[in-house]
Each structure stands twice: as C-alpha cells, then as structure tokens.
Amino acid sequence: xxxxxxxxxxxxxxxxxFYSAKSSDEFRLEEFSEKYLGHRKARFTENLEIIxxxxxxxxxxxxxxxxxxxxxxxxxDPNLPKDIxxxxxxxxxxxxxxxxxxxxxxxxxxxxxxxxxxGEEANHIGSAxxxxxxxxxxxxxxxxxxxxxxxxxxxxxxxxxxxxxxxYGKGKQMPVHYGSAEHNFxxxxxxxxxxxxxxxxxxxxxxxxxxKRIVCVYFGDGAASEGDAHAAFNFAATLxxxxxxxxxxxGYAISTPTSEQYGGxxxxxxxxxxxxxxxxxxxxxxxxxxxxxxxxRELALQNIPVxxxxxxxxxxxxxTSDDSSAYRPKEEVELWTEKDYPILRFRKYLEKKxxxxxxxDKAWVAEVRKNVLKAFGEAEKVKKxxxxxxxxDVYADVPKNLEKQREEMNEHLKKYGEHxxxxxxx
Amino acid sequence: xxGKQALxxxxxxxxxxxxxxxxxxxxxxxxxADPSLxxxxxxxxxxxxxxxxxxxxxxxxxxxxxxEDVAFGGVFRxxxxxxxxxxxxxxxxxxxxxxxxxxxxxxxxxxxxxxxAEIQFGDYIFPAYDQLVNEAAKYRYRTGNLFNCxxxxxxxxxxxxxxxxxxxxxxxxxxxxxxxxxxxxxPRGPIQAKGLLLSCINEPDPCVxxxxxxxxxxxxxxxxxxxxTIPLGKAxxxxxxxxxxxxxxxxxxxxxxxxxxxxxxxxxxxxEVIDLQTIAPWDLDTxxxxxxxxxxxxxxxxxxxxxxxxxxxxxxxxxxxFLNLEAPIARICGWDTPFPHVHEPFYMPTKWRVYxxxxxxxxx
Numbered sequence: 001x002x003x004x005x006x007x008x009x010x011x012x013x014x015x016x017x018f019y020s021a022k023s024s025d026e027f028r029l030e031e032f033s034e035k036y037l038g039h040r041k042a043r044f045t046e047n048l049e050i051i052x053x054x055x056x057x058x059x060x061x062x063x064x065x066x067x068x069x070x071x072x073x074x075x076x077d078p079n080l081p082k083d084i085x086x087x088x089x090x091x092x093x094x095x096x097x098x099x100x101x102x103x104x105x106x107x108x109x110x111x112x113x114x115x116x117x118x119g120e121e122a123n124h125i126g127s128a129x130x131x132x133x134x135x136x137x138x139x140x141x142x143x144x145x146x147x148x149x150x151x152x153x154x155x156x157x158x159x160x161x162x163x164x165x166x167x168y169g170k171g172k173q174m175p176v177h178y179g180s181a182e183h184n185f186x187x188x189x190x191x192x193x194x195x196x197x198x199x200x201x202x203x204x205x206x207x208x209x210x211x212k213r214i215v216c217v218y219f220g221d222g223a224a225s226e227g228d229a230h231a232a233f234n235f236a237a238t239l240x241x242x243x244x245x246x247x248x249x250x251g252y253a254i255s256t257p258t259s260e261q262y263g264g265x266x267x268x269x270x271x272x273x274x275x276x277x278x279x280x281x282x283x284x285x286x287x288x289x290x291x292x293x294x295x296x297r298e299l300a301l302q303n304i305p306v307x308x309x310x311x312x313x314x315x316x317x318x319x320t321s322d323d324s325s326a327y328r329p330k331e332e333v334e335l336w337t338e339k340d341y342p343i344l345r346f347r348k349y350l351e352k353k354x355x356x357x358x359x360x361d362k363a364w365v366a367e368v369r370k371n372v373l374k375a376f377g378e379a380e381k382v383k384k385x386x387x388x389x390x391x392x393d394v395y396a397d398v399p400k401n402l403e404k405q406r407e408e409m410n411e412h413l414k415k416y417g418e419h420x421x422x423x424x425x426x
Numbered sequence: 427x428x429g430k431q432a433l434x435x436x437x438x439x440x441x442x443x444x445x446x447x448x449x450x451x452x453x454x455x456x457x458x459a460d461p462s463l464x465x466x467x468x469x470x471x472x473x474x475x476x477x478x479x480x481x482x483x484x485x486x487x488x489x490x491x492x493x494e495d496v497a498f499g500g501v502f503r504x505x506x507x508x509x510x511x512x513x514x515x516x517x518x519x520x521x522x523x524x525x526x527x528x529x530x531x532x533x534x535x536x537x538x539x540x541x542x543a544e545i546q547f548g549d550y551i552f553p554a555y556d557q558l559v560n561e562a563a564k565y566r567y568r569t570g571n572l573f574n575c576x577x578x579x580x581x582x583x584x585x586x587x588x589x590x591x592x593x594x595x596x597x598x599x600x601x602x603x604x605x606x607x608x609x610x611x612x613p614r615g616p617i618q619a620k621g622l623l624l625s626c627i628n629e630p631d632p633c634v635x636x637x638x639x640x641x642x643x644x645x646x647x648x649x650x651x652x653x654x655t656i657p658l659g660k661a662x663x664x665x666x667x668x669x670x671x672x673x674x675x676x677x678x679x680x681x682x683x684x685x686x687x688x689x690x691x692x693x694x695x696x697x698e699v700i701d702l703q704t705i706a707p708w709d710l711d712t713x714x715x716x717x718x719x720x721x722x723x724x725x726x727x728x729x730x731x732x733x734x735x736x737x738x739x740x741x742x743x744x745x746x747x748f749l750n751l752e753a754p755i756a757r758i759c760g761w762d763t764p765f766p767h768v769h770e771p772f773y774m775p776t777k778w779r780v781y782x783x784x785x786x787x788x789x790x
Contacts, residue, residue: 136537170570179569186536187569191560197526198561201533201541205488208515208539227553231526238521239530393567394606396576396630399659399707402606 038275059268059280061311064287067340069348071287078291082355088129088286089350090364091148092121092343097368098144098154099316101376102161106175106320110380111161113175119284119315121145122342123248126289127308130297131216131244136202137185138195138217141176142248146218150183154371158379165385165426170393192223196232196245203241207303214242214300216293222253224267236305237275244296245276245307248283250314255327268309276307283310284342287349312342384425387413451586451774452640452680456647457664459617463650472642474616474649475504475581478623479542481653483512486540488577489627491517493527493544501546502583502642528554528580532562535575535632542627545582548636549593554580555601562632563607576630581623584612584636585677586728586774591767597676597729597760602634603706603738609633609658610705612676616647621656622703629658638676661709663716667696670722670784673713673739675702678726678775685780695788705735713739714746721752722787726775731759753790758783 025044033042064076071077080088099116106114117124124145131137133150144157156168160178163171168180169187179187186195186202199217206213223229224247236243247267251258264270271278277299281288289310296306313336317324324333350356391398391406398406413420459466469477483489491505497519499506509517520527524545531543545551551558558580566574586595602610609631613619619637626633664679665686672682679701686697698716702708717723723743725736740755758775766773 168570168572169568172568172570177568179572181572187573189561189564189568191556194529194557194561197529197557198533198536200526201530201535202537203533204490204530205534205537205539208488208490209537227523227525228529228557231521231523231529234521234523235526235530239518393571395609395707396566396574401707401710 053264056265056269058265059278059309061280061282062288062292063282063285064291065285065345065349067345069345069352076287076291078287078294080290082353084129085350085353086355087149088125089343089346089356090368091145092125092286092346093361093365094154094368094372095121095124095145095148096343097365098157098372101369101372102157102175103316103320105376111175113320114161115141115176115319116316117142117144119313119336119341120248120250122286122289122346123246123283123310123312125149126286127216127218127244127246127293127310130290130293132213132297134184135213135297136199136206136215138199138202138215139185139188140192140195140219140223140248141188141190142220143218144176144178147178147180147183147185150180150185152178152180152183152185154375155379156180158372158375159382162379162382163384164379164382166379166382170389171384172393193219193226193228193232195219196223196228197235199243200232200235200239200241203236203243203300203305204239207241212301214244214297216244216246218246218248220253221247221249221251221258221267222256222261224270225253225261233270233274233276233307240303241305242300242303243305244293244300245305246293247307247309248312249309250283250312252314252318252324252328254318254322255324257328266309266311268307271307271309274307276305278307278309280309280311283312284340284345286342286346313340315341386426387420387422451588451771451776452677453684454615454641454645455680455683456645457615457617459648459650463652463654465651466648467651468646469616469649470641470643471613471616471619471637471645472502472504474620474647475623475637476506476508477649477651478620478627479505479508480511481624482540482542482627483508483516485653488538489516489540489542490534491542491544492520492530494522494546495519496544500544502639504581504637504642505544524550524553525557528557528562531578531580532557532565532575532632535577536565536573538577540577540627541575541579543578543580545580547594547596548582548584548598549596551580551582551598551634552601558602558608558632558634559605563605565607565632567607574630575632578632579623579626579629579635580633581635581637583639585638585640586765586770587640588770589767590765591770592764595728595765595770597636597727599636599675599705599727600729600733600735600738603708603735607632608706610636611658611703612636612638612705613703614638614664614676614679614701615641615645616649618656618701618703620649621654622658624653625655625658628655633658636676640677656703658704659707659709661703661712662701663698663712664701665697665699667698667720669695669697669720670724670788671698671700671713671716671720672780672784673700673702673723673725674727675705676728678728681775681777681780682724682726685777685784688777688781689784693785693788697784702739708735708739710742710746714743717743717747718750721750723747723751724756724758724780724784724787726758726780726783728760728775730762731757732762734759753787756783756787
C-alpha cells in the first residue's frame with residue numbers, strides 16, 4: 001500500500017519537473033498563441049511600440065487589365081470564351097440602358113423610386129459570372145447586374161418597379177427591391193447590412209447539407225459600418241462557412257465620403273483582423289473581379305470565408321431622391337466617367353479581340369432600348385393585386401384577427417370605394 | 427419505455443433542485459398532463475425544455491441549437507447533454523453578439539433548416555430587435571412568399587427572478603406584439619413549455635419563446651415523455667369560474683391562481699383563470715366568451731403598465747363585451763419604471779395588489 005503511494009508521489013514529482021522545465025514565458029506564449037490567437041505565433045517584445053495604423057501598408061488593389069483594357073500580366077487572363085465575354089458585355093450595357101430609362105421614368109413620375117448602378121456594372125457581372133447560378137446571393141440594392149447575369153427577365157425588373165400583379169414580390173416593396181427564388185437571389189430589403197449575418201446562416205446550412213453551394217453577400221462601404229457587418233465577419237470566421245463577402249466600395253454612402261465612414265485601410269483592412277481571407281480588387285476591371293471571385297469561391301468551397309473589397313466609384317446619384325451635386329463636385333463625376341468607366345474598359349478589350357465594334361454596339365444598345373421600353377410599357381398597363389392582398393403572407397396562414405380586419409376593409413371599400421384608387425387594382 | 431430511457435439519458439445531468447432566492451412572490455401550481463399523451467416523467471421546466479429540444483434535434487436532421495454558451499449546456503442548463511448527443515455542428519456556441527445570433531438564425535431558416543436560437547436573457551434581445559422586427563417578422567410578406575424564415579425559433583429567458591434588477595428581469599413581450607409577422611409565446615410550467623416550444627419549432631412562422639426563468643427549477647410536473655404539441659394561438663382556462671375573469675401568462679398565472687383561491691375563501695367568489703399562452707396572435711374568443719359570462723375582467727403582467735399587452739386585451743374586450751361589462755377592466759401590472767433591484771417586492775404585481783384590484787372591481 002505504502003509502495004503504491006510512493007510511486008504515485010514519484011509520478012507527481014516527475015510531472016512537476018516536466019512542467020517546470022518549460023519557462024513560464026514559454027508556457028504563456030504557447031497558451032496565447034495556440035488558444036487565444038488561433039495558432040498564430042505571437043512573440044514577446046521589449047520594444048514599447050504602439051502600432052501606427054497609418055504606417056501599416058495598405059492592402060494592394062489587384063488588377064488584371066489597365067484602363068486601356070490590356071492585360072498587365074498575361075498570366076492573369078482567364079481566357080474567357082467569346083460567348084461568355086459577349087454575354088458579360090451585353091448584360092452590363094443592358095443594365096446601363098435599363099437604368100437610364102427607369103431613372104428618367106421616375107423623373108417623369110411614372111415610378112415612385114429608382115436607384116441606378118452606373119459605374120458599378122463590372123462588379124456585378126464580373127462576380128456573378130464567377131459564381132455558379134445555384135449559389136445563393138444576398139444583396140443590398142445596387143446589384144441588379146447579378147440578376148441580369150442570371151437571366152431575371154426584363155419584364156420582372158419592370159413589374160417589380162411598378163408593383164403590379166405580375167411582380168414576384170406581389171407589390172409589397174419599394175422599387176429595386178428585387179428577389180427571385182428561381183434565380184437564387186434573396187429578396188432585397190431596405191435595412192442596411194441585415195442580410196450579412198443572414199448570409200452566414202444560409203452558408204452554414206450549405207456547409208451542413210453537403211450541397212456544394214456557397215453564399216455571396218454584397219454590401220457597400222457604408223453598410224460595412226453597421227454592427228451586423230461585424231457580427232457577420234466574426235460569425236463566418238468562427239463558424240467557418242462557405243461565403244464570399246463582396247464589398248462595393250464606391251466612395252460614398254449617400255453624401256458621406258469614406259473619410260467620414262472609417263479610419264482604417266478601407267473594408268479589406270478589417271478582414272485579417274477577423275481571420276478572413278481577404279483581397280482588394282479594382283472594381284472597374286471586370287477581369288480582376290472575375291478572377292478574384294473565382295479564386296474566392298474555391299476557398300469558400302473549403303469552408304474558408306473570403307472578403308473581397310472592390311474599389312469603384314458611384315457615378316450616379318445615390319437614388320432618385322438624391323442630388324449628389326449638393327456634396328460632391330460635378331467635375332469629379334465627369335472625371336471618373338471619362339477616365340475609367342468599367343463598361344468602356346471592357347469594350348476596348350473586346351474590340352481589340354475583334355469581337356465587338358462600334359456598329360455592334362449601336363445595334364445592341366438600340367435593341368436593348370426597344371426591349372426595355374416595350375417591357376416598361378407593358379408593365380405600366382398591368383393592374384395591381386386587389387387591396388385585400390395586403391393581408392396575405394404576414395403569416396403562413398391568415399390569422400383570425402387579420403381575417404377580421406380584411407373583412408372590415410372590404411366593407412369600408414363597399415361604402416367609400418369612390419375615395420380610393422380602385423381602378424388601378426384588380 | 428424506450429422513450430423514457432432516452433429522455434432520462436438526455437437530461438441525466440440536469441440539476442439537483444435548488445431553492446430560488448427570493449422567489450416567494452408566487453406559489454407554483456402544477457398542472458396535470460392530458461392522460462392521452464401517455465407516459466410521463468417528473469421534470470422541472472429546464473428539463474422539459476431540454477427534452478423538447480432533444481425531440482426536435484432527433485426528429486429533424488436540419489435542426490440546430492445555438493447561442494452564447496449553449497455548447498456546455500447553457501447558463502441555465504437547458505441545452506445540457508445535447509452537444510454530446512447530436513454533435514458540435516448541431517449544438518454550438520456563437521460569438522457574443524445577439525444581432526448576429528438572430529441574423530444567423532434567420533439565414534439558416536431561409537435555407538430551409540430549423541434554427542433554434544438562444545438569447546441568454548430577454549433583457550439582451552434588443553440588439554437583435556432590428557433583425558427580429560424588420561427582418562424575421564417581414565420576410566414572408568416582403569418577398570411575396572418567395573422566401574421565409576418560418577423555421578426560426580428564438581428562445582429567451584424572461585421575467586422576474588427575485589434579484590435580477592434592470593437587466594435580468596425584463597418581460598419584453600409587448601415590444602414584440604406590436605410587430606405583425608412574429609408569434610410570441612410564454613409557458614406557465616414544464617408541460618406547457620415542452621408542448622408550446624415544440625409547436626414554435628414546427629410552426630411555419632418565426633416565433634419568440636419567452637421562458638420564465640424563475641420556473642426553471644422551482645416548477646416540477648409530470649411531463650409526457652413523447653412528442654406532443656400544444657397549439658399556438660389558444661388560451662387555456664385553468665380554473666373555471668363565473669364571477670370574474672382573470673388573465674395572465676407565465677409566472678403571473680400562478681399569482682392569479684392563488685388570488686382566485688383567496689377570493690373564494692374570503693369573498694366567496696369564483697374566478698375564471700385564463701392562461702393566455704400565446705401573446706401574439708392572442709386568443710380573443712376564449713377571453714371574450716369568459717368575460718361575456720362573468721362580466722368582469724382583470725389582467726395582470728410583470729411588465730410595466732403603459733402600453734403593456736394588458737392594454738391591448740382591455741381595449742379589445744371593451745370593444746367586444748361592452749354590454750356585458752359590469753365594471754371597468756382592471757390592469758394590475760409592474761409600475762412604469764425600470765425593473766428595480768432592492769425594491770423588487772414593491773414593484774411586482776403581487777397577489778395582494780391583484781387581490782385588492784379584484785376586490786375593488788367586485789365592489790364597483
């Protein structure tokens with residue numbers, strides 16, 4: 001019995017020696033590195049140095065082509081087939097043409113609201129083309145090009161803006177709040193950034209169900225200041241989900257310039273702090289956006305979340321309710337339009353390839369114009385869903401209290417219908 | 427029997443009963459389970475909630491339980507043993523961020539998976555308020571039913587605990603009942619907690635499930651071990667009567683129950699006590715039918731009086747039962763103050779405040 005006790009004692013002594021062999025400095029370094037810092041090797045320093053964030057090198061901007069549409073490094077050419085390249089160009093110009101017509105129609109009071117995508121077309125098409133169409137997209141509101149790429153019908157853009165009876169969204173939301181289950185594009189909502197942690201949740205579901213889908217979530221540089229962005233980055237990194245965070249940094253959140261939005265190295269600068277794989281790209285370079293998204297998708301498939309910051313410029317006003325000349329000089333907008341319009345940069349590439357010409361362009365834009373105007377005219381004629389539609393889809397089933405309110409409204413309209421715009425509704 | 431063994435295994439570690447300090451503001455009145463639900467086991471509310479999640483995880487491979495500290499069993503032990511049984515990818519901790527938890531849960535549900543999110547205290551649900559009110563509640567509506575997050579259930583602890591002060595005592599149900607699209611549920615004990623929680627999890631609408639934390643250990647009942655649900659949107663008459671209708675939910679139901687006993691003994695009146703159970707959408711018919719019969723209504727909740735849910739009930743019943751009412755509708759609620767620490771005994775709508783309110787209503 002005693003012998004056994006002694007042997008236990010010896011064992012304990014040995015263990016003590018084992019632990020004491022390691023200095024407590026080493027012990028702490030290892031603990032901190034392994035457990036607190038996710039296997040990042042920290043070191044001690046006796047140099048009292050507070051990191052000056054202004055001296056940390058800015059994350060470089062990845063580009064494939066220059067402003068002339070030439071590849072700077074030919075190894076970065078993804079060698080897109082002609083049909084894909086032309087579809088990319090046609091979708092960008094179709095979006096641009098639709099924007100012009102719908103913007104004007106809002107000015108004429110035919111639709112209540114609109115937001116253009118001017119200057120950001122390459123972000124949408126370049127990233128959408130690098131995703132699978134089955135990948136789930138969550139957007140902010142300035143990503144109509146993703147839907148364009150996925151074949152969302154022109155009629156549907158118009159039906160949604162009119163809120164007519166054919167709108168997939170049943171006329172419930174403001175214009176440009178598109179959505180389509182068929183096109184794996186989650187319906188847009190106005191509250192900024194709420195889609196980001198949601199996108200992480202959906203990505204977690206894909207990680208579990210083995211469907212090999214990923215999620216791509218778009219947001220602006222302003223939206224990245226919301227608490228939900230912090231939540232999403234952190235949840236994605238700790239829960240290791242297949243997601244791409246795609247930030248459109250276009251220099252402005254309505255009137256607020258980025259200098260009043262953040263003090264750090266843009267949005268990409270935040271990525272490594274969360275443990276996110278990160279890249280900053282030239283958002284006006286379709287090829288750079290395409291290549292980066294393609295590479296990010298490969299990582300996402302391995303449950304490595306990636307943050308892409310696409311640097312671009314918001315050429316248009318924030319929305320039809322905004323006159324941007326109140327806070328930025330007109331010349332600035334002209335300069336960007338003239339010096340680096342993403343559609344033009346890509347057109348130069350196509351022309352050099354001999355795949356596109358000025359005549360092709362003229363004919364294509366005329367065709368798109370005709371199609372948009374036709375779809376627009378048709379959408380305008382379609383009546384809206386009947387008034388009592390407003391009680392549907394609040395819950396999966398209409399509860400008793402809502403059924404009662406619906407009856408109350410119908411009774412009211414029977415008596416006072418002449419005071420309401422019933423003629424526009426089914 | 428197999429069901430019972432699995433159940434006991436799932437909750438094997440769950441708590442030795444501990445007395446709750448300062449919990450004398452109510453006396454728990456246990457319910458009897460519907461005998462048709464079969465075999466029962468003696469469980470406290472924490473165990474019955476654990477068991478409901480066990481059932482949900484076992485029956486639905488997409489179901490996940492997540493939140494702050496749920497992996498080791500939860501600070502109230504409601505998720506004890508679930509990670510061991512169902513794996514780290516189904517029962518897991520999130521970073522400490524309520525808006526993230528709610529948003530993440532919505533995203534899981536949008537992808538068609540069952541999300542059971544925990545907010546550690548109802549008091550801390552407000553950072554998630556935007557996600558729940560602007561997003562979860564409006565998802566189906568704003569998408570024209572293209573997308574929904576009906577598979578989301580958010581559980582949060584709720585109500586007074588004796589010493590919880592401002593941020594461990596709140597009853598935020600009225601903050602949510604003003605939001606169409608979301609269902610709000612509060613159980614009064616272990617049997618209801620399991621049945622109502624399973625309903626919330628199965629429901630095709632997002633639900634907020636508030637758990638009266640003072641009942642976690644103090645409330646013990648014979649709970650059916652199988653899978654059963656209690657329908658949402660239905661109130662329960664827990665004690666029939668003809669002279670006055672008393673309405674409450676959660677812990678406060680037990681206060682009213684005790685008042686009904688005192689009133690019978692002292693005043694010789696029979697109070698009809700109703701547990702609302704689902705706060706939104708609530709069961710107007712059951713309450714209106716009762717008030718049509720009794721002619722008198724008293725509503726009581728821990729949350730502050732002004733704009734509390736009793737106001738909604740009072741206004742609706744006044745509208746429905748105007749000709750039957752023989753006295754003004756009484757509301758006995760928390761005062762319009764933050765929830766105090768040392769003054770909790772004076773803040774609460776105690777049985778004596780309710781009794782006094784009832785007496786005045788009867789004498790009107």
